[in-house]
Amino acid sequence: xxxxxxxxxxxxxxxxxxxxxxxxxxxxxxxxxxxxxxxxxxxxxxxxxxxxxxxxxxxxxxxxxxxxxxxxxxxxxxxxxxxxxxxxxxxxxxxxxxxxxxxxxxxxxxxxxxxxxxxxxxxxxxxxxxxxxxxxxxxxxxxxxxxxxxxxxxxxxxxxxxxxxxxxxxxxxxxxxxxxxxxxxxxxxxxxxxxxxxxxxxxxxxxxxxxxxxxxxxxxxxxxxxxxxxxxxxxxxxxxxxxxxxxxxxxxxxxxxxxxxxxxxxxxxxxxxxxxxxxxxxxxxxxxxxxxxxxxxxxxxxxxxxxxxxxxxxxxxxxxxxxxxxxxxxxxxxxxxxxxxxxxxxxxxxxxxxxxxxxxxxxxxxxxxxxxxxxxxxxxxxxxxxxxxxxxxxxxxxxxxxxxxxxxxxxxxxxxxxxxxxxxxxxxxxxxxxxxxxxxxxxxxxxxxxxxxxxxxxxxxxxxxxxxxxxxxxxxxxxxxxxxxxxxxxxxxxxxxxxxxxxxxxxxxxxxxxxxxxxxxxxxxxxxxxxxxxxxxxxxxxxxxxxxxxxxxxxxxxxxxxxxxxxxxxxxxxxxxxxxxxxxxxxxxxxxxxxxxxxxxxxxxxxxxxxxxxxxxxxxxxxxxxxxxxxxxxxxxxxxxxxxxxxxxxxxxxxxxxxxxxxxxxxxxxxxxxxxxxxxxxxxxxxxxxxxxxxxxxxxxxxxxxxxxxxxxxxxxxxxxxxxxxxxxxxxxxxxxxxxxxxxxxxxxxxxxxxxxxxxxxxxxxxxxxxxxxxxxxxxxxxxxxxxxxxxxxxxxxxxxxxxxxxxxxxxxxxxxxxxxxxxxxxxxxxxxxxxxxxxxxxxxxxxxxxxxxxxxxxxxxxxxxxxxxxxxxxxxxxxxxxxxxxxxxxxxxxxxxxxxxxxxxxxxxxxxxxxxxxxxxxxxxxxxxxxxxxxxxxxxxxxxxxxxxxxxx
Numbered sequence: 001x002x003x004x005x006x007x008x009x010x011x012x013x014x015x016x017x018x019x020x021x022x023x024x025x026x027x028x029x030x031x032x033x034x035x036x037x038x039x040x041x042x043x044x045x046x047x048x049x050x051x052x053x054x055x056x057x058x059x060x061x062x063x064x065x066x067x068x069x070x071x072x073x074x075x076x077x078x079x080x081x082x083x084x085x086x087x088x089x090x091x092x093x094x095x096x097x098x099x100x101x102x103x104x105x106x107x108x109x110x111x112x113x114x115x116x117x118x119x120x121x122x123x124x125x126x127x128x129x130x131x132x133x134x135x136x137x138x139x140x141x142x143x144x145x146x147x148x149x150x151x152x153x154x155x156x157x158x159x160x161x162x163x164x165x166x167x168x169x170x171x172x173x174x175x176x177x178x179x180x181x182x183x184x185x186x187x188x189x190x191x192x193x194x195x196x197x198x199x200x201x202x203x204x205x206x207x208x209x210x211x212x213x214x215x216x217x218x219x220x221x222x223x224x225x226x227x228x229x230x231x232x233x234x235x236x237x238x239x240x241x242x243x244x245x246x247x248x249x250x251x252x253x254x255x256x257x258x259x260x261x262x263x264x265x266x267x268x269x270x271x272x273x274x275x276x277x278x279x280x281x282x283x284x285x286x287x288x289x290x291x292x293x294x295x296x297x298x299x300x301x302x303x304x305x306x307x308x309x310x311x312x313x314x315x316x317x318x319x320x321x322x323x324x325x326x327x328x329x330x331x332x333x334x335x336x337x338x339x340x341x342x343x344x345x346x347x348x349x350x351x352x353x354x355x356x357x358x359x360x361x362x363x364x365x366x367x368x369x370x371x372x373x374x375x376x377x378x379x380x381x382x383x384x385x386x387x388x389x390x391x392x393x394x395x396x397x398x399x400x401x402x403x404x405x406x407x408x409x410x411x412x413x414x415x416x417x418x419x420x421x422x423x424x425x426x427x428x429x430x431x432x433x434x435x436x437x438x439x440x441x442x443x444x445x446x447x448x449x450x451x452x453x454x455x456x457x458x459x460x461x462x463x464x465x466x467x468x469x470x471x472x473x474x475x476x477x478x479x480x481x482x483x484x485x486x487x488x489x490x491x492x493x494x495x496x497x498x499x500x501x502x503x504x505x506x507x508x509x510x511x512x513x514x515x516x517x518x519x520x521x522x523x524x525x526x527x528x529x530x531x532x533x534x535x536x537x538x539x540x541x542x543x544x545x546x547x548x549x550x551x552x553x554x555x556x557x558x559x560x561x562x563x564x565x566x567x568x569x570x571x572x573x574x575x576x577x578x579x580x581x582x583x584x585x586x587x588x589x590x591x592x593x594x595x596x597x598x599x600x601x602x603x604x605x606x607x608x609x610x611x612x613x614x615x616x617x618x619x620x621x622x623x624x625x626x627x628x629x630x631x632x633x634x635x636x637x638x639x640x641x642x643x644x645x646x647x648x649x650x651x652x653x654x655x656x657x658x659x660x661x662x663x664x665x666x667x668x669x670x671x672x673x674x675x676x677x678x679x680x681x682x683x684x685x686x687x688x689x690x691x692x693x694x695x696x697x698x699x700x701x702x703x704x705x706x707x708x709x710x711x712x713x714x715x716x717x718x719x720x721x722x723x724x725x726x727x728x729x730x731x732x733x734x735x736x737x738x739x740x741x742x743x744x745x746x747x748x749x750x751x752x753x754x755x756x757x758x759x760x761x762x763x764x765x766x767x768x769x770x771x772x773x774x775x776x777x778x779x780x781x782x783x784x785x786x787x788x789x790x791x792x793x794x795x796x797x798x799x800x801x802x803x804x805x806x807x808x809x810x811x812x813x814x815x816x817x818x819x820x821x822x823x824x825x826x827x828x829x830x831x832x833x834x835x836x837x838x839x840x841x842x843x844x845x846x847x848x849x850x851x852x853x854x855x856x857x858x859x860x861x862x863x864x865x866x867x868x869x870x871x872x873x874x875x876x877x878x879x880x881x882x883x884x885x886x887x888x889x890x891x892x893x894x895x896x897x898x899x900x901x902x903x904x905x906x907x908x909x910x911x912x913x914x915x916x917x918x919x920x921x922x923x924x925x926x927x928x929x930x931x932x933x934x935x936x937x938x939x940x941x942x943x944x945x946x947x948x949x950x951x952x953x954x
Contacts, residue, residue, distance in 0.1 A: 057241035060093045060381040061392030067092075068398035070195050073203060073405070080111045080202035083194045091191050092381075092394030095232040095239075098128060098225055104194055105131055105221065108201060114138040115201045115212065121288075122281030122583050125262035128225040130281055132289075135200045135219065137212040140173050147216060151175055151290035154419065155365060157427035157502055169419035173216040176408045177291035177366070179282075180221055182268050182298065182357050183259035184228030187235075188376030188396030189297030193221050195401050200408070207409055214412035218289055223282055223357070226262045230255070235380060243382035243390050250378055254710045257378050263727075264719025265930060268296075269353075271360030272510065272551050273931025274461050275723075277585040284583040286361060287463050292422045293328070293411045294361035294368045297400050300379050303342040304399045305349060305372040306332045310546075312352045312521035316509050317362055318428060320421045321351075324367040331410035332403050341399065352517070353547035354509050355929075363506045364463070365425040367418075369407075373399045426502045433504035438563040441511050442475055442570075443495040444488070445597070446560040447857075448615035450674045453596035455559050456495045458931075460577045460594070462510065465501040467572035468595065469494040475569045477562030480513040480555060480890055481845070481863055488562060493595065496572050510553050513563055514891045517549065519819075522893070526814055527822035529895060532835055533811045534828040540835065548841020548867065550892025551932075555843050555863045558934035587727035588620065592674070600671040601663075605655055605679035608692045609666050610641050613649040614857030616728060616933075617673035619940045622651055623731040624669045626702035631657045634945060636853065637696040640685035641678060649856025649941075652692050703947040705733040706746070707753040708786075712738050717756035717784065720927040724936070741766040746773040750948035753939075754786030756925045767792065775915030781942045787871060787921035795912045795919060797872030805901040807834050813897030839899055841867045842892030845884040846908050852880035853945045854911055854920065857937045863890045864924060865932050870906035871923045877912035881938065909938055911946070918946055 050056035050063035059066075070091060071082070084090045086104045109118045119132040140147060150172045153160045160168075180193035200208060200217050211217065222228055234256045239249040260266050261278055270279040286294070307325045329345060336343050349370055351359050362368035375383065375396025383391045411418055433439075443452045456466045472491045479486045499508055509515070516522075525543055532540040554561035577593050584590035599617065601609060611618055625632055633652045638645065653666060670677045685691035705725075709718050718735075725731045736745050736752075739761055746752065746769060771793050774780050782790040791797055811828075843863040848855040862881070873879050883903040888894060912919045920942040926935040 056243075056382065056390070060241050060394070061390065062090065062093055062394055068394055070199075070398070070401065073199055073205060073208070075204045076202040077112070077204055080198070081107050082198050082202070091195050092392065092397050095187050095236050095393075096191060096194070097232055097236070098222065098229050101190070101194060101221060102129070102131070105133065108133075108197060112201050115141055116197070117141060117144060119285075121285040122278070124225045125277050125585070126226050130225070130278070131221045132285055133197050133219040133221065135197060135212070135217040136173060136215065140212070140216055147172060148289060154423040155290050155426050155502060157423065157430060160423065165423040166420065169416045169423070172419055173214055174293070174411045174415040174418050175216045175218060175289055175291040176293040176411045177218040177220065177286065177289070177295070177361070178404050178408075179223055179294065179296045179357055180219065181225070181228045182223040182296055184222060184224040184226065185231035185257050185259060186297075186299035186373075186377040187228065187232065188299050188373045188393065188400055190222060190228055191376075191393075191397045192297065192400035192404065193219050195397065196404050197221075199401075199405060207405075211408050211412045214415045215408055217408055218291060220282065220285075224259070224261055224267050224278060227258060227260055231257050231377075239380050241381040243384040245384060249380050250383070252378065254713075255715055258715045260715055260719055263723040264715045265723060266716050268357055269355045269547075269929055271357060272355035272553070273929060274458055275586055275930040280461060280586070281583045282357075283461060286364065290364075291361070291366050292418045293407065294358070294366040295404060295407055296357040296368070296370050297373070297404070298370055299373040299375070299396055300377045301372040301374055303344055304336065304374055304403070305344055305347075305370070306403055307349070307369045308346050310347050310350045310544075311524070312350055312518045314352050314354065314359070314509070314515065315518055316505060316515060317351065318425060320425065321362055321367060324418065324421070325369060327414065328367065328369065328407050328410045332406050335402050335406040339402065348546070350546050352549070353551065355551065363509055364503075365422050371400065371403050373397075375399070425505075429504040430500055430502060433499040433501070433508060437565055438478065439500065439565055439567050440496060440498040440563075440569075441554065442469070442477060442490055442562040442564060443497065443554060444560040444562065445491050445494045447612075448558070448617070449493060449597040450592055450615060450617055451557055452495055452559050453592045453594050455553055455557055456575065457577070457581070457591065457593045458553065459497060459507070459510070460575060461582060462506050463503045464507045464510075465498060465503065466575045467496045467498070468575050469496060469570050470573050471571040473570050475562050475564060477564040477569070478513065479562060480552070481861055483887060483890070486562070490562070490570060493597070495575075496569065498567060500567065510551070513552060514550070517893055523818060523820060526817050526896075527820070529837070529898070530811070530814045530818060530822060531824055533807065533814060534825045534832055536829045536831045537833060537835070539829070543840065545840035545893075548865065548892070550841060550843045550865065552843070552891050553931065555891055556865060556932040556934055586723070588730070591728070597674055597676065598671075599674040599676060601667045601677045601679050603679035604663055606681040607683045608641075608655060608680045609653040609662070609677050610646055610680055610692065611651050611670070611675050611677045612646060612857075613651065614937065615675065616936060617675040618651065618857070619937070619944070620729050621666075621669055621673040621675050621677075622700075622944060623729050624673070625653060625666065626700065627730065627732065628665065630662055630665070631699060633697045633699045634856075635690065635692075635694070635697045637690045637694075638688070639690045639692070639694070639696075640688045641680045641692055642682060643686045644678060648851070649853070652697060654692065700944060701750070701948040703750045703943055704748055705731065705751050705753070705943060706736050706749040707733055707755065708738040708741065708757075709735040710737040710739055711761045712759040713755055713757040714785065716929075717925050717927075720925065720930050721753065721755050723930060724927050724933065729940070738762055738766065741769060743769045743772065746770070746778065750779065751943050752778060752780045753943070754780065754782035754789060756784035756786060758785055759789045762789070771914070774917035774919060777916040779918045779920065779942070779947045781920045781922075781939065781946075783922035783939070784868060784925045787923060790919055790921050791872065793914060793919060795877070795914060796875035797910070798875060799872045805834065805897060807832065810834050810897045810901060814895075817896045834898070834901060836869050836902055837895065837898060838869050838902070839866055839892065839894055841865065842894055843890040844888045844894075844899075844903060845890050846881055847884055849878075849880045852878060852911075854878075854880045854909060854938060854941050856941055856945065862935065864908055864935060865928055866903075866924055868923060870903055870908060871910055871921055873907050874910040874912050877910060879907040879910050881909035882907050920946055
């Protein structure tokens with residue numbers, strides 16, 4: 001029997017943590033104690049201060065009378081253990097490690113199998129089980145499969161009639177998913193999930209019973225185990241409960257206190273690409289259980305946040321989403337108001353970018369919401385606020401606990417209405433797609449068929465209907481990059497995504513060529529720019545964009561696409577993923593799970609093996625061959641092999657310069673890389689001056705590759721590099737610590753990569769070491785913030801703007817775009833200037849000099865996801881990729897007149913000589929969030945072709 005300890009009888013000690021419980025002999029004693037305290041869930045509890053700083057630290061702020069009473073919501077079933085019975089400490093006294101959480105999950109499910117099921121739905125990168133707790137009444141748990149199938153029916157309007165949907169809504173529980181530890185370092189969520197699981201499973205009060213009878217509560221205890229474990233291990237090792245904001249325990253080392261998974265990829269922005277193991281597992285489980293409400297728990301804001309959201313709200317979401325968000329938000333507000341707790345709504349957190357784990361579940365019909373708590377995470381066990389009051393870890397947990405309990409109860413009270421609206425979400429989405437153009441999109445195989453196959457696989461993982469083209473033909477459609485309707489030949493093996501389908505909202509959100517901002521938000525930001533054009537630079541207001549405004553997956557992944565008005569532009573066959581592929585781990589092997597081009601050699605060569613550039617697979621083949629010691633060359637001019645033409649940048653593995661093992665290995669590696677390789681039997685070209693043995697070919701040397709990591713480097717930018725080069729390309733590299741970088745670190749390295757970052761902590765000595773190393777022959781490649789840093793290496797760049805628009809002309813263009821008359825300064829400041837304001841995450845059109853080695857494999861026109869101002873032009877080097885001269889915006893928001901002024905004809909990429917070495921700069925991260933890797937060839941060419949391989953040009 002597990003009896004609860006009455007409030008106020010437990011004083012934890014942070015380091016020893018003995019469980020000094022005054023254990024009642026029966027549940028009635030506890031109830032009597034609660035009544036004597038006159039504490040109810042609806043009354044504010046005023047904490048008494050700890051007697052001393054020492055006591056506060058030892059007790060993690062949970063001094064007698066100062067703690068939140070998590071057990072005031074009973075009575076409870078006395079055979080079900082509370083978290084502290086198993087963990088050995090009360091919630092909030094210590095950061096619970098993952099293994100101890102699993103101990104509690106085991107104890108809970110063993111004690112209440114009639115109410116709780118542990119649904120292990122996958123494994124993290126580091127092989128931790130991912131636990132989804134299903135909690136409900138004995139009836140619900142007893143027919144769990146039937147409930148799941150019924151929820152699936154509500155999401156299938158082509159198979160489920162309105163009448164059947166109404167019957168299901170009458171019969172089924174509403175499914176509420178509580179998502180914890182998505183950003184695992186925001187630790188209050190993890191603890192709140194354990195206490196919530198106990199409350200719903202063991203509670204015997206009116207509210208707990210109502211919840212179990214009307215709701216299936218799904219608690220994802222840890223979306224991101226690695227983020228949680230890294231931080232918890234560090235904090236538990238060094239935390240003292242010191243509330244001083246400048247205390248060491250509140251400043252974890254680089255990479256320890258991050259939102260990111262094992263590879264330092266931010267899972268909370270991976271809903272668009274589903275590139276990561278954990279994202280795929282959660283998405284698959286969510287689509288399996290079909291929740292109507294999805295709450296993603298985060299931190300640490302100054303006060304608690306719950307929706308309604310800030311503007312903008314993506315226009316593809318139906319009105320019912322904001323209606324239900326408002327209903328639940330009011331319920332949360334009532335609960336917080338009864339406690340006298342601070343909170344805010346309708347600020348900061350919007351619903352525009354669909355890759356978060358509030359906006360992404362909303363694409364699948366859920367009422368998706370982010371809740372941000374104040375305590376915990378980097379604020380540790382205690383944190384002194386700016387007004388002198390102390391916030392505790394327990395406070396942050398309590399706020400999440402109360403909010404989620406209120407949310408679940410609100411859903412339970414509105415069970416039938418919410419289930420009916422869930423069905424209407426899918427039915428109405430189909431009707432809207434039927435009424436609005438375009439009707440679908442053709443994903444052409446293009447030069448890299450595997451890219452299209454990877455996108456098709458991703459869409460299938462999203463639950464989107466995808467069809468494979470079985471007969472080639474001409475298709476009329478809109479080409480977003482060309483900006484016009486075209487007629488193009490579509491080959492067999494391409495893909496078609498119809499928009500009239502149950503998951504129309506997902507398909508259209510991820511694939512429409514552009515999704516315009518809500519007009520009221522657009523006007524708000526134009527008015528803010530109009531103000532900034534009239535005030536001194538120091539008086540400008542920041543824009544309110546929270547994230548990128550464009551995310552079209554075809555543009556992001558360099559997949560040629562045609563948006564069509566036809567429901568069936570060509571004959572197709574349906575596609576599906578095997579169950580084993582739906583939530584398969586991230587990486588090269590599992591990125592594609594649909595038919596694509598066959599790789600391998602077309603025979604046994606006597607002279608050489610040749611393959612074209614321009615695909616991720618071709619680079620992977622290059623990297624793997626060189627890593628295994630084979631010799632590979634590249635051709636710097638168009639080439640003829642026998643009677644076949646190959647473009648400049650093609651790769652050559654000569655038979656005479658490699659061991660006999662080349663034949664079998666290149667065939668095997670090319671098959672894995674999905675790269676067709678031509679086996680040449682002669683070096684004699686039937687036409688033209690260039691063949692496999694010509695002087696325009698140059699041998700490539702395997703690069704000794706290093707990348708900066710540590711303070712000053714963006715963890716997510718480094719993480720994207722780590723993931724792509726290790727998991728997709730199979731390229732080894734060495735990570736060097738930025739802050740202590742020295743000449744000794746660079747000795748033996750050929751190429752150094754500087755990912756995005758602010759590099760504010762990089763010492764002058766490190767910059768001097770990089771410069772001397774480049775002058776001696778090294779190649780340094782920097783992108784985004786790394787590129788800006790490399791601008792300080794003594795190479796000449798110009799900073800002229802793309803156009804010579806006057807301040808008056810830009811003001812006029814913005815004023816003409818306004819439909820209202822905002823309040824503006826009566827007289828413009830004499831120091832007002834045109835701001836160098838970047839676009840807020842927009843695909844801009846760019847041109848590539850395809851004769852330059854940096855652009856081998858790329859087309860002449862590129863869509864580049866842009867968030868920063870362009871680079872200064874190289875004076876003495878090359879500018880092989882520049883933004884277009886006009887008509888810049890391909891997808892996403894652009895400023896009238898100002899975007900042309902800032903970007904037109906300015907560089908995205910520059911290449912310069914410095915001594916015997918080379919500097920390559922890219923304006924943006926070419927591996928942004930892993931899924932926006934369209935420009936990856938610019939980075940890989942810089943490393944493999946511009947590294948230790950001499951080319952006399954820039």
